[in-house]
Amino acid sequence: MTPAAESMIELRAVRKSFGALDVVHGIDLAIDKGEFVVFVGPSGCGKSTLLRLIAGLEDVSDGEIWIDGRDVTDDDPSRRGIAMVFQSYALYPHMSVKDNLGFGLKLARTPGEERETRIARAARMLQIEPLLARLPRALSGGQRQRVAIGRAITRDPRLFLFDEPLSNLDAALRVATRVEIARLKESLPSTTMIYVTHDQTEAMTLADRIVVMRAGRIEQIGSPMELYERPANLFVAGFIGSPAMNILPGSAGETPGTVVLADGTVTLTRRDTGPAGTSVSLGVRPEDLALANGRTPLVRGNVIVVERLGEVTLAHVQSGTDSTVIVKLPGEMAPKRGDLLELAAKVEKLHVFGAGEQARPPRTD
Amino acid sequence: MSARVNPLGRAAYHMIGTVLALTFIAPLVWAFLSSLKPAAEARLPPLPPWPTGSVTVENYVALDGYGVGFWSHASNSVIVSIGTVVLTVIISVLGGYGFSRFRFPFKSVFFIMIISTIMIPFQSILTPLFLILSKAGLQNSLFGLVLIYVTLQLPFSIFMMRNAFDAVPIEIEEAARVDGASVFTVLTRVMLPLVAPGIVTVAIFAFLAAWNEFLAALIFLTDQEKYTLPVLIVAVRSGRYGSVDWGAVQSGVTVMMIPCVILFLLLQRYYVRGLTAGAVK
Ligand SMILES: Nc1ncnc2c1ncn2[C@@H]1O[C@H](COP(=O)(O)OP(=O)(O)OP(=O)(O)O)[C@@H](O)[C@H]1O
Ligand SMILES: [Mg+2]
Numbered sequence: 069m070t071p072a073a074e075s076m077i078e079l080r081a082v083r084k085s086f087g088a089l090d091v092v093h094g095i096d097l098a099i100d101k102g103e104f105v106v107f108v109g110p111s112g113c114g115k116s117t118l119l120r121l122i123a124g125l126e127d128v129s130d131g132e133i134w135i136d137g138r139d140v141t142d143d144d145p146s147r148r149g150i151a152m153v154f155q156s157y158a159l160y161p162h163m164s165v166k167d168n169l170g171f172g173l174k175l176a177r178t179p180g181e182e183r184e185t186r187i188a189r190a191a192r193m194l195q196i197e198p199l200l201a202r203l204p205r206a207l208s209g210g211q212r213q214r215v216a217i218g219r220a221i222t223r224d225p226r227l228f229l230f231d232e233p234l235s236n237l238d239a240a241l242r243v244a245t246r247v248e249i250a251r252l253k254e255s256l257p258s259t260t261m262i263y264v265t266h267d268q269t270e271a272m273t274l275a276d277r278i279v280v281m282r283a284g285r286i287e288q289i290g291s292p293m294e295l296y297e298r299p300a301n302l303f304v305a306g307f308i309g310s311p312a313m314n315i316l317p318g319s320a321g322e323t324p325g326t327v328v329l330a331d332g333t334v335t336l337t338r339r340d341t342g343p344a345g346t347s348v349s350l351g352v353r354p355e356d357l358a359l360a361n362g363r364t365p366l367v368r369g370n371v372i373v374v375e376r377l378g379e380v381t382l383a384h385v386q387s388g389t390d391s392t393v394i395v396k397l398p399g400e401m402a403p404k405r406g407d408l409l410e411l412a413a414k415v416e417k418l419h420v421f422g423a424g425e426q427a428r429p430p431r432t433d
Numbered sequence: 434m435s436a437r438v439n440p441l442g443r444a445a446y447h448m449i450g451t452v453l454a455l456t457f458i459a460p461l462v463w464a465f466l467s468s469l470k471p472a473a474e475a476r477l478p479p480l481p482p483w484p485t486g487s488v489t490v491e492n493y494v495a496l497d498g499y500g501v502g503f504w505s506h507a508s509n510s511v512i513v514s515i516g517t518v519v520l521t522v523i524i525s526v527l528g529g530y531g532f533s534r535f536r537f538p539f540k541s542v543f544f545i546m547i548i549s550t551i552m553i554p555f556q557s558i559l560t561p562l563f564l565i566l567s568k569a570g571l572q573n574s575l576f577g578l579v580l581i582y583v584t585l586q587l588p589f590s591i592f593m594m595r596n597a598f599d600a601v602p603i604e605i606e607e608a609a610r611v612d613g614a615s616v617f618t619v620l621t622r623v624m625l626p627l628v629a630p631g632i633v634t635v636a637i638f639a640f641l642a643a644w645n646e647f648l649a650a651l652i653f654l655t656d657q658e659k660y661t662l663p664v665l666i667v668a669v670r671s672g673r674y675g676s677v678d679w680g681a682v683q684s685g686v687t688v689m690m691i692p693c694v695i696l697f698l699l700l701q702r703y704y705v706r707g708l709t710a711g712a713v714k
Binding site: 123124125144145146148150151152154156158159160161162171172175176219223229 | 602604605607608609610611612613614615618622623626627
């Protein structure tokens with residue numbers, strides 16, 4: 069078998085178990101050259117394990133891994149032509165920053181002059197030139213992270229792996245470094261990057277494509293906006309977007325394409341809702357809800373909590389269906405606790421999920 | 434220490450420290466001073482400890498007259514000690530690395546077996562060791578003695594090295610693997626510098642044990658020319674014509690101390706770190 073022409077990486081039915089514990093359940097995935105792919109998912113879903121399988125730090129239990137048209141399933145990490153940035157930085161404590169950057173080149177027997185050039189280039193790119201003579205213990209967390217990224221850049225790898233590189237940084241530094249990584253991606257357009265995180269902001273802002281994982285399986289693959297606009301199921305719907313999508317339980321109405329919510333409201337969705345009576349869930353994002361102002365309300369209820377964040381106000385509304393609905397209102401609006409709100413959303417912003425959690429497609433008629 | 438330390442407590446702290454330090458150094462100084470006494474004076478009751486008449490090196494000259502000459506015994510000792518250090522370090526680094534990083538069947542059983550041999554008094558296995566060595570044709574050879582010393586050093590050394598490797602985060606090793614290093618390169622270029630304090634500790638212990646060991650050397654070495662220094666010194670003590678040459682004994686003790694002291698002073702920085710490695714995060 070040969071992989072598709074441009075695929076930089078191809079995973080074929082990759083499985084991994086630790087003893088009796090199955091962690092990765094047969095994953096198929098192809099990643100193009102130059103793509104920035106983000107693996108997201110809740111803690112313990114197997115993101116790091118999948119990344120480590122690609123790196124060769126764990127052996128697959130079954131399946132194949134191809135990198136750049138070559139089957140590397142049984143190759144040592146040192147022979148895969150990859151670079152990895154670890155969550156804990158993992159700098160060599162006994163080497164200066166410069167030696168940390170140059171270690172991989174030395175191992176590859178890169179001539180000294182070329183080595184100096186590449187180290188200098190990486191140092192300039194990450195603005196760590198003044199730190200080159202220091203030992204890692206004399207660096208701050210953010211500086212260490214830059215050195216770790218620099219160590220990966222100098223080797224000019226085909227494939228760049230990041231395992232939650234920002235999670236040890238404080239909030240401000242995290243944003244700054246995220247921008248840094250976005251710039252890095254722009255300056256290395258032909259380098260393929262895989263980035264693991266459980267932070268959906270990082271996923272949304274950095275990714276060309278996002279792979280949403282749950283319990284060792286892929287739930288959905290798509291561009292950030294695809295996942296945001298057309299989540300394939302309730303899990304993805306709840307995972308992408310903040311605050312999470314509101315989910316209202318209901319059932320398919322008599323008229324095709326309508327949903328009857330628990331409080332009796334009938335809503336037109338223009339989605340295929342299946343035979344009348346099937347239980348379905350109606351999803352609507354907080355930012356897609358607005359005051360009804362005369363339209364037929366989707367949700368009607370009293371405000372129980374108001375969170376004013378400045379540019380927006382989040383109001384938690386006790387709807388008639390036992391579930392709390394969150395609505396994102398403009399920052400200058402400040403409903404009070406107990407106020408009655410009537411909320412509506414545009415019909416194309418509604419999502420319908422079947423009992424099996426899968427999203428229902430738009431009606432074709 | 435904070436600025437408001439009780440001055441009395443401080444004085445007591447220094448006094449107790451001084452007394453302890455003096456207690457430990459006194460016998461060493463005493464041996465050194467006695468070695469400078471003329472042979473006749475050295476035989477007398479040892480008070481005062483310093484030479485009362487003239488200072489002389491005749492004891493050191495006399496020491497060379499025992500056995501087959503001081504230097505050949507000293508080189509026996511050096512060979513045995515260095516051999517023990519080298520073998521112990523190589524085996525315990527590889528063993529400690531294996532026990533720290535690899536998964537294999539019966540790992541903890543093996544480890545406990547190795548550690549539990551510390552509890553067996555070495556004197557009780559002298560006879561079987563003697564038999565094994567003579568079967569192997571290694572009895573009365575310095576190499577055989579090295580093997581015995583290494584065997585006795587290994588439990589502690591492997592334990593020490595496993596802890597040293599355990600204290601190095603696995604990601605550092607993984608980073609090196611991804612950077613292109615083979616398992617062997619990871620061990621030599623990345624891990625060894627990081628466990629250097631542990632290696633120094635193991636080496637010092639192995640050196641001191643081999644350098645000072647007497648009983649096994651006495652039993653396994655039968656030719657006088659193979660004697661190591663501790664055996665030589667006892668031979669000096671039993672003396673010629675039944676009289677003990679105390680001056681020569683003290684000079685031998687003094688000479689034997691020198692490498693130990695030098696080694697410790699050179700390496701104490703690492704040694705202290707090695708003993709506490711992994712104790713705190
Ligand atoms: N070496 C191992 N031995 C046994 N189980 C392991 C090992 N490594 C990971 N696991 C298990 O595999 C599962 C997935 O772990 P993994 O580290 O891939 O999760 P993750 O998605 O990266 O989570 P997080 O976001 O918390 O880092 C977890 O249940 C974990 O306990
Ligand atoms: Mg992880």
